[in-house]
Amino acid sequence: xxxxxxxxxxxxxxxxxxxxxxxxxxxxxxxxxxxxxxxxxxxxxxxxxxxxxxxxxxxxxxxxxxxxxxxxxxxxxxxxxxxxxxxxxxxxxxxxxxxxxxxxxxxxxxxxxxxxxxxxxxxxxxxxxxxxxxxxxxxxxxxxxxxxxxxxxxxxxxxxxxxxxxxxxxxxxxxxxxxxxxxxxxxxxxxxxxxxxxxxxxxxxxxxxxxxxxxxxxx
Amino acid sequence: xxxxxxxxxxxxxxxxxxxxxxxxxxxxxxxxxxxxxxxxxxxxxxxxxxxxxxxxxxxxxxxxxxxxxxxxxxxxxxxxxxxxxxxxxxxxxxxxxxxxxxxxxxxxxxxxxxxxxxxxxxxxxxxxxxxxxxxxxxxxxxxxxxxxxxxxxxxxxxxxxxxxxxxxxxxxxxxxxxxxxxxxxxxxxxxxxxxxxxxxxxxxxxxxxxxxxxxxxxxxxxxxxxxxxxxxxxxxxxxxxxxxxxxxxxxxxxxxxxxxxxxxxxxxxxxxxxxxxxxxxx
Numbered sequence: 001x002x003x004x005x006x007x008x009x010x011x012x013x014x015x016x017x018x019x020x021x022x023x024x025x026x027x028x029x030x031x032x033x034x035x036x037x038x039x040x041x042x043x044x045x046x047x048x049x050x051x052x053x054x055x056x057x058x059x060x061x062x063x064x065x066x067x068x069x070x071x072x073x074x075x076x077x078x079x080x081x082x083x084x085x086x087x088x089x090x091x092x093x094x095x096x097x098x099x100x101x102x103x104x105x106x107x108x109x110x111x112x113x114x115x116x117x118x119x120x121x122x123x124x125x126x127x128x129x130x131x132x133x134x135x136x137x138x139x140x141x142x143x144x145x146x147x148x149x150x151x152x153x154x155x156x157x158x159x160x161x162x163x164x165x166x167x168x169x170x171x172x173x174x175x176x177x178x179x180x181x182x183x184x185x186x187x188x189x190x191x192x193x194x195x196x197x198x199x200x201x202x203x204x205x206x207x208x209x210x211x212x213x214x215x216x217x218x219x
Numbered sequence: 220x221x222x223x224x225x226x227x228x229x230x231x232x233x234x235x236x237x238x239x240x241x242x243x244x245x246x247x248x249x250x251x252x253x254x255x256x257x258x259x260x261x262x263x264x265x266x267x268x269x270x271x272x273x274x275x276x277x278x279x280x281x282x283x284x285x286x287x288x289x290x291x292x293x294x295x296x297x298x299x300x301x302x303x304x305x306x307x308x309x310x311x312x313x314x315x316x317x318x319x320x321x322x323x324x325x326x327x328x329x330x331x332x333x334x335x336x337x338x339x340x341x342x343x344x345x346x347x348x349x350x351x352x353x354x355x356x357x358x359x360x361x362x363x364x365x366x367x368x369x370x371x372x373x374x375x376x377x378x379x380x381x382x383x384x385x386x387x388x389x390x391x392x393x394x395x396x397x398x399x400x401x402x403x404x405x406x407x408x409x410x411x412x413x414x415x416x417x418x419x420x421x422x423x424x425x426x427x428x429x430x431x432x433x434x435x436x437x438x439x440x441x442x443x444x445x446x447x448x449x450x451x452x453x454x455x456x457x458x459x460x461x462x463x464x465x466x467x468x469x470x471x472x473x474x475x476x477x478x479x480x481x482x483x484x485x486x487x488x489x490x491x492x493x494x495x496x497x498x499x500x501x
Contacts, residue, residue, distance in 0.1 A: 178312025178377025
């Protein structure tokens with residue numbers, strides 16, 4: 001291990017970690033939004049939209065994310081649409097994450113028992129109140145672990161964006177290996193930085209889970 | 220939080236330990252490499268899949284190109300059959316690792332000899348000359364490196380072009396790709412003003428792709444390209460050097476040039492601009 005090299009490359013990794021984090025935050029936030037809307041379309045059986053969402057989910061989950069990214073970055077230019085690499089990265093990861101998030105939300109929504117809804121209606125709750133006080137709290141409580149797993153999955157999945165020349169963590173590691181051949185150091189730093197990014201997120205999400213699932217955990 | 224701290228510390232320890240192990244394993248002693256190759260009945264050679272006309276995969280899925288042509292001859296002279304070679308496709312940035320981790324016996328992936336690389340692998344005598352070049356679209360041709368200031372220059376990770384520009388022109392923004400195909404596609408899509416790579420590759424590419432010209436045809440020092448073996452593998456290294464000397468007597472590298480590079484270059488370049496015969500620059 002060459003510690004001089006490690007110290008020297010720290011600033012590069014630090015900058016890359018920021019890019020990885022930025023792309024992750026955008027991708028996770030947008031995936032949650034897309035996933036939530038898609039799950040509602042399925043749950044409420046919105047005509048036409050429901051079928052479109054189902055096709056999207058299957059398409060997104062059954063194609064490799066790297067191919068999706070390549071399609072956005074290299075494929076769309078063939079029809080004259082040149083998107084910036086950052087946009088491709090966020091759009092690609094959202095396309096991927098949206099379907100996973102949709103399924104996570106749906107599992108929660110469908111776990112809410114019919115008796116719960118009927119009980120709510122029988123005590124005179126309006127549709128909005130039913131959603132706000134009966135369906136959503138229980139649905140989120142069930143969805144939470146899956147949503148967390150998806151968020152972490154998406155953060156790790158950002159490692160593919162180096163393929164479109166975005167200087168994220170993976171990119172920097174491969175670049176340093178290619179230029180200085182310090183494979184061991186570069187890869188060790190890579191693992192450490194991913195841990196550094198992901199562990200706090202993982203812990204934070206666990207804490208959040210306890211909060212959201214007060215029904216299960218107690219206050 | 221105390222528990223968290225302990226988990227963190229444990230993870231750190233594991234990662235560092237793994238790193239140290241990986242570091243150690245590289246110093247393992249070499250068994251007789253020629254024996255092993257002969258025992259296996261094939262030599263594993265790392266070549267490019269996307270650098271025509273030097274190393275590429277043709278429509279039938281067969282490895283072709285200048286490097287491949289020479290590697291096949293090596294196999295023929297070492298093992299008696301030019302098919303007793305297993306081609307392993309490598310990326311520019313991973314060539315050193317493939318040797319270090321023993322995944323290939325020999326790298327013939329258009330590997331330019333540099334001081335940094337010499338510290339990690341052993342180069343045999345050269346078989347080719349190369350310099351850097353810059354290719355750009357005809358409409359906005361780059362004829363001098365100074366024109367690149369404030370623009371994006373496309374390079375391939377782990378190539379001499381990347382190292383050269385990182386060292387000598389730190390203020391030119393580099394757009395770095397893993398594969399040649401991706402880098403050239405990015406140039407075609409207009410993601411950068413120009414692309415820097417080995418001039419030998421660029422001449423061939425610009426001939427194939429109208430609308431692009433190698434505006435800067437020679438940059439930096441004249442370098443050489445040579446086969447590389449794992450550090451310390453003297454046996455295979457000596458064999459390759461002797462082989463190159465022997466091949467020089469029959470002008471074999473020129474034959475390889477005529478078979479693979481001439482169709483790509485036409486008469487724009489003469490063989491002696493590129494080829495090194497017998498492992499020595501004449």
